[in-house]
Amino acid sequence: MQPAPSLNIDLLILGGGPAGLALAIMAARSRLAVTLLERSRYQHPRTGETFGGELAALLQEVGLWDAVRNVPRLPFRGQRSSWGEFAQIERNAMFNPYGEGWHVDRAAFDQALASAAVQSGVNVLTGCAATSVEPADAAWSVQLTDGQRLSARYVVDAGGRDSNAWPAASRPGQWVRMDRMMAWVARLGAPATKPEPVLQIEAVQNGWWYAAPQPDGGLLVSLMTDVDLLAAGPRETLPAAFMAALAESTHTAALCAGARLAGEPWAARADSGFRHPDHGEAWCTIGDAAMACDPLAGDGVVRAIRSARRAAQRVSQALQRPIAVTPEVDSGSAYPPLREAFIEFLHQRARHYAREGRFPDSLFWQRRQPLDLRAARIFLDPQSRLVCANPSPGPxxxxxxxxxxxxxxLRPLLARLREPVVAHEALAALRAKAPLEDRRLIVAVQELIGLDVIRVLEN
Ligand SMILES: Cc1cc2nc3c(=O)[nH]c(=O)nc-3n(C[C@H](O)[C@H](O)[C@H](O)COP(=O)(O)OP(=O)(O)OC[C@H]3O[C@@H](n4cnc5c(N)ncnc54)[C@H](O)[C@@H]3O)c2cc1C
Structure with missing residues (x-):
């Protein structure tokens, strides 16, 4: 059998969400030959549907406004949240310097960007993914699920949080996963009372709900919780379980009164994390694939487009000279790693979650309310020997x-300490898996000592 002919391109993008599609359009307009692989055909509903006013300004700045201007949308006039207290607090978009934003049907939004990419000359392959990405001579050799083979000078992973769009066998870097947050999502039909065009948030015992009005008159409703706290059960029981959980809320249930499920609920990962490292000479990650934040931040799409804009510059600079096609990290890179941005996000997350004190016994809230790092005293002797005293501590x-x-x-640290290890070596191993601030790592180990999960051995 003849081998399939190989297509030579400048840039291959893995994943067609807002980050990948925005980069594809910008790169094609700079006359690069671009192929984008998207595993879906945009046929399923998506989350990430509420945009602040700054998104329109950003889309205009990068020349993408026309691509999405006709996507059906509702205005996003503000937020109503019950967080830290039962009463709902309103924040009106009137006070946002960019003005109001939109609630969109997110699948339609992504589909519109995909059509614009095709019009810009991008080879968009939907229903398609990479099965291998390997360095070969001066380009990446990529095998596709449809049997085609590509040769690309630069590859960008835009496959979303903890992306698997780059096959694991050669995927560079590691996903530093902060938590186990999941979104349990459903689309509902029209409720009895027409919802106002605001985003509603409600903190509850095991997480928080959000509800966003949709252009078709229905609602997109989601419970944000941890995967181990999510009600599990056979598939056929999940619709009733979702509606039962919704009925336990107060403000969200009131908003949704009279609305029926429009399709089956689904679960989506919503953990915060980042890829480390996130780029080399001839590859990088963008959007959520590079750094994904708790959806409470509500700015994921803005961050995705900004990261595409930075990547467009990076790719065009890289392609002007011969580059090393290898999954290794570019040690002389001019681009800072994402570590600092992720650390800043963690501090912001702690400040938001600290404002909710009504559920002190809830694992969900405890897992997001760290002790004050700056106030913690450091007492761990770097030469002391540590051993795990309890390999399976309770949640x-x-x-x-x-x-x-x-x-x-966390688990790799406890596994490593099955045998005694000198503290500074244990911390160095921990930092390889958790590239965050030194103080955070030391304080966490001290906490584990306080809990008698780790023990300091007498010399
Ligand atoms: C529950 C929830 C609510 C959110 N709400 C908001 C919000 O209201 N506003 C907001 O701005 N942000 C919100 N976000 C965040 C926002 O959705 C993301 O930050 C944003 O979608 C990131 O865009 P992206 O292009 O990087 O990744 P994604 O949008 O995740 O796109 C990744 C793409 O890659 C494709 N893909 C995945 N694997 C493969 C593969 N193997 N091969 C090929 N293609 C692949 C996927 O199909 C997808 O099209 C929310 C997130 C969650 C989880």
């Missing part, structure tokens, strides 16, 4: 430590 005892330390680093 309750670890909750506050999880607020400090990435979930993806």
């Amino acid at each position: 309750q005892s670890l909750a506050h430590v999880e607020a400090l330390l990435p979930y993806s680093a």
